[in-house]
Amino acid sequence: MSPKRAHRPLTLRDVSEAAGVSEMTVSRVLRNRGDVSAATREKVLTAARTLGYVPNQIAGGLASQRVNLVAVIIPSLSNMVFPEVLGGISAELDDTSLQPVVGVTNYSPSREDQVLYDMLSWRPSGVILAGLEHSKAGRAMLDAAAIPVIEIMDIDGEPIDTAVGISHRRAGADIADEILAAGYRRIGFIGTHMPEDHRARKRLAGLEERLAEQGVQLAAREYYQGGSSLAKGRELTQRILARQPDLDFLYYSNDMIGAGGLLWCMEQGMDIPNQIGLAGFNAVELLDGLPMRLATTDARRIDIGRRAARIVAGKEEAPEDGIVALTPTFIPGDTIRRR
Amino acid sequence: MSPKRAHRPLTLRDVSEAAGVSEMTVSRVLRNRGDVSAATREKVLTAARTLGYVPNQIAGGLASQRVNLVAVIIPSLSNMVFPEVLGGISAELDDTSLQPVVGVTNYSPSREDQVLYDMLSWRPSGVILAGLEHSKAGRAMLDAAAIPVIEIMDIDGEPIDTAVGISHRRAGADIADEILAAGYRRIGFIGTHMPEDHRARKRLAGLEERLAEQGVQLAAREYYQGGSSLAKGRELTQRILARQPDLDFLYYSNDMIGAGGLLWCMEQGMDIPNQIGLAGFNAVELLDGLPMRLATTDARRIDIGRRAARIVAGKEEAPEDGIVALTPTFIPGDTIRRR
DNA sequence: CTGAAAGCGCTAACAA
DNA sequence: TTGTTAGCGCTTTCAG
Numbered sequence: 001m002s003p004k005r006a007h008r009p010l011t012l013r014d015v016s017e018a019a020g021v022s023e024m025t026v027s028r029v030l031r032n033r034g035d036v037s038a039a040t041r042e043k044v045l046t047a048a049r050t051l052g053y054v055p056n057q058i059a060g061g062l063a064s065q066r067v068n069l070v071a072v073i074i075p076s077l078s079n080m081v082f083p084e085v086l087g088g089i090s091a092e093l094d095d096t097s098l099q100p101v102v103g104v105t106n107y108s109p110s111r112e113d114q115v116l117y118d119m120l121s122w123r124p125s126g127v128i129l130a131g132l133e134h135s136k137a138g139r140a141m142l143d144a145a146a147i148p149v150i151e152i153m154d155i156d157g158e159p160i161d162t163a164v165g166i167s168h169r170r171a172g173a174d175i176a177d178e179i180l181a182a183g184y185r186r187i188g189f190i191g192t193h194m195p196e197d198h199r200a201r202k203r204l205a206g207l208e209e210r211l212a213e214q215g216v217q218l219a220a221r222e223y224y225q226g227g228s229s230l231a232k233g234r235e236l237t238q239r240i241l242a243r244q245p246d247l248d249f250l251y252y253s254n255d256m257i258g259a260g261g262l263l264w265c266m267e268q269g270m271d272i273p274n275q276i277g278l279a280g281f282n283a284v285e286l287l288d289g290l291p292m293r294l295a296t297t298d299a300r301r302i303d304i305g306r307r308a309a310r311i312v313a314g315k316e317e318a319p320e321d322g323i324v325a326l327t328p329t330f331i332p333g334d335t336i337r338r339r
Numbered sequence: 340m341s342p343k344r345a346h347r348p349l350t351l352r353d354v355s356e357a358a359g360v361s362e363m364t365v366s367r368v369l370r371n372r373g374d375v376s377a378a379t380r381e382k383v384l385t386a387a388r389t390l391g392y393v394p395n396q397i398a399g400g401l402a403s404q405r406v407n408l409v410a411v412i413i414p415s416l417s418n419m420v421f422p423e424v425l426g427g428i429s430a431e432l433d434d435t436s437l438q439p440v441v442g443v444t445n446y447s448p449s450r451e452d453q454v455l456y457d458m459l460s461w462r463p464s465g466v467i468l469a470g471l472e473h474s475k476a477g478r479a480m481l482d483a484a485a486i487p488v489i490e491i492m493d494i495d496g497e498p499i500d501t502a503v504g505i506s507h508r509r510a511g512a513d514i515a516d517e518i519l520a521a522g523y524r525r526i527g528f529i530g531t532h533m534p535e536d537h538r539a540r541k542r543l544a545g546l547e548e549r550l551a552e553q554g555v556q557l558a559a560r561e562y563y564q565g566g567s568s569l570a571k572g573r574e575l576t577q578r579i580l581a582r583q584p585d586l587d588f589l590y591y592s593n594d595m596i597g598a599g600g601l602l603w604c605m606e607q608g609m610d611i612p613n614q615i616g617l618a619g620f621n622a623v624e625l626l627d628g629l630p631m632r633l634a635t636t637d638a639r640r641i642d643i644g645r646r647a648a649r650i651v652a653g654k655e656e657a658p659e660d661g662i663v664a665l666t667p668t669f670i671p672g673d674t675i676r677r678r
Numbered sequence: 679c680t681g682a683a684a685g686c687g688c689t690a691a692c693a694a
Numbered sequence: 695t696t697g698t699t700a701g702c703g704c705t706t707t708c709a710g
Contacts, residue, residue: 006688035696057460290569
C-alpha cells in the first residue's frame with residue numbers, strides 16, 4: 001500500500017528535527033547558502049528527501065523580501081506568436097532562479113489592469129508585458145511596484161524602463177517598399193478590426209505612409225472581428241476581390257489569414273505572384289508545408305523573448321535610451337514577384 | 340511630469356495612515372470581509388486607490404495559510420492542444436478567486452518533477468496536471484502536498500484523486516471501427532516517436548487491438564521525432580507511400596501532420612477518399628480552411644479544462660470513483676468514405 | 679463596527 | 695561551521 005496522503009504540509013522544523021540540526025542550517029543547505037560541512041549537508045539532504053519536504057516560498061519570500069517570479073503579461077495564447085515569445089523567455093530564464101508566471105489579457109485594457117494587479121500582488125522581481133500602451137492605472141501600478149519593467153514586441157513609443165521589439169511602423173514601410181519594388185500598384189489590405197492591437201495598427205500606418213510617399217493609396221480594405229483562421233482568410237479574400245477584382249496585391253495583417261487567402265487564390269486558378277501577389281506577417285513556421293510559401297516578415301519573436309528575459313535576469317544591461325531594437329526580416333517566399 | 344517611480348513598495352500601514360483607520364480595517368475593506376461602515380469603507384478605498392496600493396499576497400498567504408493559486412502543469416505550449424485546455428481552465432476560474440499558474444514539462448518526466456517542485460513550493464490550493472503517469476518522486480510530492488490533484492486528458496489508469504479526460508485507448512478503437520466500416524483494409528500509421536506521449540501510445544494500442552480483433556494488422560508505420568508540422572506530414576506521407584504504395588488508409592497521430600499528408604496526397608492527384616483515406620486527431624480548428632476537411636476526432640479539450648477547473652474550484656464535486664469520462668467525437672470530414 | 683496582539687514559516691543579521 | 699533572535703506584511707482571533 002502506498003503511503004497515506006499527508007494531512008499537514010511539512011515545515012523546515014520537521015526536517016530540522018529529523019536531521020538533528022537547527023532550522024537555520026537546514027535552510028542554508030536547501031538554498032546552497034553559507035558554509036555547511038559536507039557531513040551535515042548530507043544528513044539534511046537525506047532527511048529532506050525522505051520526508052518529501054518542499055520549501056515554502058511564501059514564507060521564504062516574505063522573510064527575504066525577494067521573490068523569484070517574473071510576471072509575463074501577453075494578449076493571447078491562441079495566436080501562436082505569444083507562445084513563441086514565451087518559449088524564448090522561458091529558455092533564457094531556465095538557467096536562472098527566476099520563474100515566469102503568465103497572465104493573459106485577451107487584448108483588453110481593463111483585463112490588463114486586472115492581470116497586472118493580480119501579478120504585482122505576488123511582488124515579482126520583474127514584469128515583461130506586451131506593448132507600450134497601458135492605462136493610467138496600469139502605469140501607476142507599474143511605477144509604484146518599483147521593479148524592472150520590460151515592454152516587448154513594439155518600440156514605437158516611450159518605454160517605462162526598457163522596450164524590446166521591432167518598429168512595426170518601420171516594418172509596414174519596409175513591406176510597402178517590397179510591394180512597390182516588385183511592381184504592384186493596386187494594393188488591398190486585410191486585417192483584424194482591433195482598436196487594441198496597436199502593433200497591427202502601426203504596421204498599417206507605416207505601410208500607408210510609405211505608399212503615399214510613392215503616390216499610391218490602398219485600393220481596398222477588409223476588416224474582420226475575432227480570431228484568425230484559414231477559413232476567415234478565404235472568406236475575406238473572396239469578398240475583397242469581389243468588390244475590387246483588379247487588385248494586384250493583398251497584404252494581410254497575419255500569416256494565418258494570408259495562408260487562407262493564398263489557398264483560395266490558388267483554387268481559383270489565379271497566377272501567383274504575377275496576376276496577384278500576397279504577403280502576411282509573422283513567419284509562422286506552422287504553415288511551412290503549404291503548396292506555396294507565403295511572403296511574410298519574421299518579427300523576431302523568439303529573440304524578443306530572449307532579450308527581454310536576459311535583461312530582467314540581469315544577464316544583459318538595459319541600454320541607456322531604454323530601447324532594444326531588433327530588425328525584422330522580410331521573407332519573400334513564392335507569393336511576390338522577384339525583382 | 341509623471342510621478343516618480345516608487346522606491347519602496349507600499350504596505351497596508353501606508354493605506355491605514357492615509358485613511359486614518361487601523362490596518363485591520365483596511366484589510367477588511369480590501370478583502371470584503373467582515374462588517375465595515377460605508378463611510379470608512381469609502382475612505383479606505385479612496386486612500387488605497389490614490390496611493391496605488393497593491394496588496395501583498397506573499398504576506399497574506401503566509402498569514403492566512405491559503406493561497407489562491409492553482410498549479411497547471413502541461414507538456415507543451417506549442418501544440419495548440421494545451422493552450423486550448425488552458426483556455427477552458429482559465430475561463431472557468433475567471434469568476435472565482437483562483438488564478439492558474441502554468442508550468443511546462445516538454446514531455447520530460449524529470450522536468451515534470453522539477454516543475455512540480457517549483458509550483459508546490461508556492462503552496463497552491465490545487466494542481467491540474469496532464470496524464471496519469473508520474474515519477475515516484477512526483478507522486479510523493481503530490482501526496483505530501485495534501486491538496487486536490489486533478490489529472491487531465493487521460494482516464495486510462497489509476498487517478499491520484501480525480502482524472503478528467505477521455506479514454507485514448509477507446510478513441511483508438513473507435514477510429515479502427517470507423518476505418519474498417521468504411522471498407523479500408525491496408526492501413527498505415529504515422530506518429531511521433533515519443534515514449535513519453537502516453538496518450539498517443541494508448542490510442543495506437545487501442546487502434547491496433549481493435550484492428551486485430553477484425554483480423555487486420557497495420558500494414559506500415561512511420562515515426563518521427565520533434566515537433567509536428569505540415570512539412571513533416573508531407574515528408575512522412577511520401578516516405579510511407581514510397582515503401583508501401585498499396586496503402587488505402589493513413590492514420591496520423593495528430594491533425595497537423597495529417598493535414599500535411601492531405602495536401603501532399605492532393606498534389607499527387609490521389610483520389611481522396613476513394614483511393615486513399617486519411618484521418619488525424621484533435622480537431623484543430625485552425626486547419627478548417629484547407630481544401631478538404633481532414634477526418635479527425637475531437638478530444639474535448641476545452642471541456643476537459645473546464646471540468647477540471649470546476650472541480651478544483653469546488654463548483655462541482657469529484658465523482659466517487661475519481662473518473663470524469665468525456666466522450667470524444669469522431670468528425671468524418673471529407674477524407675474518409677461515407678457509409 | 680473597530681482595534682490590539684500574536685504568529686504564519688522562513689531568512690537576515692548577528693553571536694558563538 | 696552552526697545556532698539564536700527578530701522580524702517580513704499580512705490575517706486570525708479575541709476584546710471592546
